[in-house]
Amino acid sequence: MNYLPTLLGVAVLLPLSAFFVNLFLGHALRRKGQSKLAAFVSLSAIAGAALLSFISLFVWLAAENGEATNRTALSDLKKANKDHLQHLEEQASSNDSHHDHEDQAHDVEAEQASALLGDQFYTALVEEEHVAENGEGHDGHGHAEGNHDHSNGNHGDSAHDDHGHAHGPTFKAASGEYYTLGTFGELKLSIGYYIDSLTIAMFCMVTFIATLIHWYASKYMDDELPESKRDHHVDPEKHRFLGYFYNAKLTGGDDHDDHGHHEDHHDDHEHDGEEVSEEDYDFVDHEVVMPDGSHCHRKGRYPRFFQALSLFCFSMLGLVLAGNIAMTFVFWELVGICSYFLIGFYVERKSASTAANKAFIANRVGDFGMIIGLMIFWTGFGTFSYDELFDQMKTAGTPTQVLASYGHDHHGIETSIPSGFATEFYGDEIQAYADEHGVPNDEALTAINEVRAEEDKSPLGYWLMIVGGLGIFCGCVGKSAQFPLHIWLPDAMEGPTPVSALVHSATMVAAGVFLVGRFFPMLVPEALFVIAIIGTITLFIGATIAIVATDIKKVLAYSTISQLGYMIMALGVGGWVAGLMHLFTHAFFKSLLFMGSGSVIHAVHTNEMTEMGGLRKKIPITAWTMFIACLAIAGAGIPFVIGTSGYYSKDAILEQAFSWGDHNGWGFGGPFFWIALGSAAITAFYMFRMWFMTFVGKPRDEERFSHAHEYPRMVHPLLILSVMAIGVAWANPLSPGTELGYLLEASRPEAVAGQTLAGLGSDVVVPDEHLSHMSRVKVPVTLLATLSGLIGIALAFLMYATPANKFLKASEVQAQFGGVHNFLRNKWWFDELYDFLFVRPSKVIGGFASAIDKNIFDTIIHFTARAAKKVANGWSKILDGFVIDGFVDWLARSVYRVGTSLRRVQTGNLRQYVLFIVIGAVAIFVFVSFMWDPAAASTK
């Protein structure tokens, strides 16, 4: 366990070292024709990181299962949990059962069960008041206390165990510091780590997918190699020889794949007969047209690509490992800049450079909010460290989080937010109250809050918790492409496809969701409510636009936005495990989809699905792995038996959304549930629309179809990922308690584990996630979700896959819903809206400012400059010309004159000199004898 920080720290630094190697040696390697080494360096670094991550995972699991509970106990607990839920269910079905107060634990369950019926919620609350009157009853609900015991592994309380979250590990989270950068008064900046099972799971997921993507990219980016393009100039015979020579040189001649690649490339060459490139340039960018009409020719950037990819992996891993928000923020920005480099990789293409700018600017907008949130939390808590923040949140009595296991009156709370929030902003008010009543400040604060609670008001400073949480969420909105700032993600598809797969499905966008998950204990129900709304809007918008997109990568991009919306919504409605589990499963099937689309694009050289069709015969592995991914994203599965990974995570989200609606008095479902369910049908529809359009039916473009083929090194990662896409969320029959769900369960924030949260400023209730596993939620939701998926798939099949589209013609449907289609085609007019709202006004303001600058400021400056010049000229004539120059010239002339007159003395006549000496000597003698009085001189 003690090795974990070291292991993970090294795993973070490995990609960084690969970055530096490629940065400093990439150019040299390129010149020597060893460009592929760059890929090798990056790949081995990230593979090493993956290895270390998995070792950490095993270390963690060993410690977890060895120390806390043995496996049988764990499965017993799971069973107990199930029984408990069943029990609850029975209770719920008999409405009057809560009168039966045999034992305390039973009572609790009864209360909870009855409360689950939405309309009886408030009745239950009222009754709970009475139960809470007696002390024992209160203890029975004592989740707050139970949670404190959690970390000690104390499961003595049977009521606590019954709730089924009791398999709490002894090891919750390790946090500490690698290095303290500096302490400035209260502000402490350090490089720290915060390791819990979420961190480790993220490490494994990120490094695993990144390894596969490096592998994939080492082939995909071949165009950037110097060698590959040079092959085009040599005739076939010579080419065969040279190509072999190059490959032999690169790989030592023993790599079968590379040999295959050479063959493939030869084929490529024959098709691209018209291609003419210059000897000096490696890469011809056909999408860039130079002013003279030719294409852009440039050097290959193979090493640079891997350099950026390595830096990106480093930033992402650092972000996951970070032990404080300040460090998170630094890595957050690093991730941002890396995505900027990678999106703008084809920088000569205008679309790519604008897309990079767009992503960067959208992220900056979000980060601005994040800084605000960060500062608010720092002001209130006085620390950046996650560990201390969560600790304070726990011990501050945190009304919102620890308060009220479900059934308490959600206003009858010990109201205290971390006192920093109140004192920082309401110091005067508290001081006045303290002076008036003669009590210490902290008691005054408690008293004020009690009064406010009775008046149905939120405690002092509570709104800052909301604002701070939403501020942090703003960062997530930018990075995870949520509703107002989602516009950058589709454009980011301008980057190379491996980048899309890594950055925009599995990792970078995951950063935002991860942050919300990490920060979850700090988010109050009101903030979570906003988060849920944003997530819901996003998932709906993304899904609808994806229906009409024809660019295969755009479909996936909007699908990503939609799925991110699901995750965010899940977190917002309290489904911590559900949301993060979807993050993991989505990472696998979405990177699979992206890499599959890359394989398709590489095969047919177009992104447009309208030019594809029937490709499953040509590229079968790609087709069927993508089919698996489509099933996974649609959440396909046999209800209650088994399913793809998406089946587990998406159902968990829907269940939680359903549960949320239940608890907030929406009756059956609630808005979040129904929108999410509808979008699930849409998801299934657009994914299968994509699959059918690409792989089924008649080829729409014979030319492209006949040339299509797939590359071994590019499909191997697809096969591995398809296995993960199916089974990543499966239970592990060999060792229970090691599967993804339980792994995440172990690091569910302590403060909210098994709690139903009630808002203080509003009536929002965030239900305990475990309540969503009850069969009265689970059964209808699972059936509805499966049904919606089937409807979506069936619709897609009818519209796109039936021969001659007998039943439903896509074009007719389009014509029928012309307005809607147009609206969606234009992506809800978001770009135009932002153009109108922000871009145009800033251009107008900019023009105005520029006019002021030119007409007013420039005039003033020019006038000043001219005046200064004139003054300087005049002054130079007077001072410099007359005074200084005059003096210097006069001095020179005088010296010259003296010299001229003195030279006459030097006659060259020796005897005259002697005479001078004699006369001088006599003169001195005379002077000394007659004129100079030594006595007078000495007395002076």
Place this chain on the structure above:
Amino acid sequence: MLLIGTVSVSWYLAVGAVLFVLGAVCMATKRNLLGVLMGVELVLNGANMNFIAFGSKVLRPQGSLGLDGQLIALFVIVLAAAEAAVALAIALNFYNNHNTVDVDRANELNG
């Protein structure tokens, strides 16, 4: 009168002064370079006379300056020898170039 008077420092000074003046006049009047050099020797020896006189214990028992005078005289003699060697070398070279030792002809570096 002179013959019976006590020989004192001033006698030597008188002889030294005569030598000095003779040497100076010789330097100023001779056109022959060798003559000029002889004048230089006379001037130096005139000065030496003064040193010896002031350094003599016999002549100035009341306040001798010790051996300093004699030492400096020796020093001047050595210096004169060195100077004579250099000067004669110059004279020879001058003669080689101009076929004369007339100092009035050696005025090529005048101002």
